[in-house]
Amino acid sequence: METKKNGPIGRPRGFDTDEALERAMLVFWEHGYEGAGTARLTKAMGISTTSMYAAFGNKEELFRKVLKRYTEGPSAYLARALEEPTALGVATAILAGVVRTTTRPAHPHGCLGVQGALSTSDSGQEVRDLLVAWRADGCSCIRERFQRAVDDGDLPPQTDPGLLARYVATFAYGIAVQAASGIGRDELQELADAALRNWPLI
Structure with missing residues (x-):
């Protein structure tokens, strides 16, 4: 040999x-x-x-590798959005990214990180916890970015960055669920635009 x-x-x-x-x-x-x-x-x-x-x-180890790939691929819009120069730009880019990613014709609709393990048996508890942590991490990154915006004067000083981040994240997850239910891209984008019309809302 x-x-x-x-x-x-x-x-x-x-x-x-x-x-x-x-x-x-x-x-x-x-x-x-x-x-x-x-x-x-x-x-x-x-x-x-x-x-x-x-x-x-x-299977669980495979899912962890898949989630990493999803984060660096379809869900990479979040990292790019955080680099926007204003907090409103960040929120706009996040919601636009969610709308695009969850309604692509050649991909499943919805979000892997939101619906991947909403309902699992006891054997899937670790995966459910993994996705809870994944979503929490995303929200934490948004909060830190909004805190910077408050410190820089881009957001009013009375703004609660944690609450504002949770608002944007919750709305993003809602878009994903609606997309998985068959709501079209144009309608979802209209919802995203309406959500940011009176920025900041909190």
Whole structure:
């Protein structure tokens, strides 16, 4: 057998792990954690159960990798929005990003981070907790950005940055739920615009 200096050359994986992870993300996004059974996942990923476990770990570990991919991909609008020069620009970009991401024709509607584990059995408790922490982290990032806006005079001094961040986050999650229910992009964008019409509302 051909060898390297440090031992035998391992057999290369017979699939593209990046593409398999992308497909797994779409399955979890569409069906949620509970609905994404192993058979459904492996069929979409085009691999065997053995290969899935070897490459990604168990279902929960796969979901954690998928959530990271979702955060850095479809949900990356949040990180970009936080770089807007004004607090209103931040809120506008967040809601516009949610509308775009949750209504893309070629992707499942709704938000993986919102609906991924709203209803799970006891075995899915850790995933439910993971998504609660994921949403809380997003809200915390918005709050910190709004606090900076208060400190810089971009928001009135009496503004409660935590409450304002929770308002924007809650509205964003509501948009995601409405999108999953079939509400169209134009109507959702109108709702987003209306929510920010009297900025700041709090």
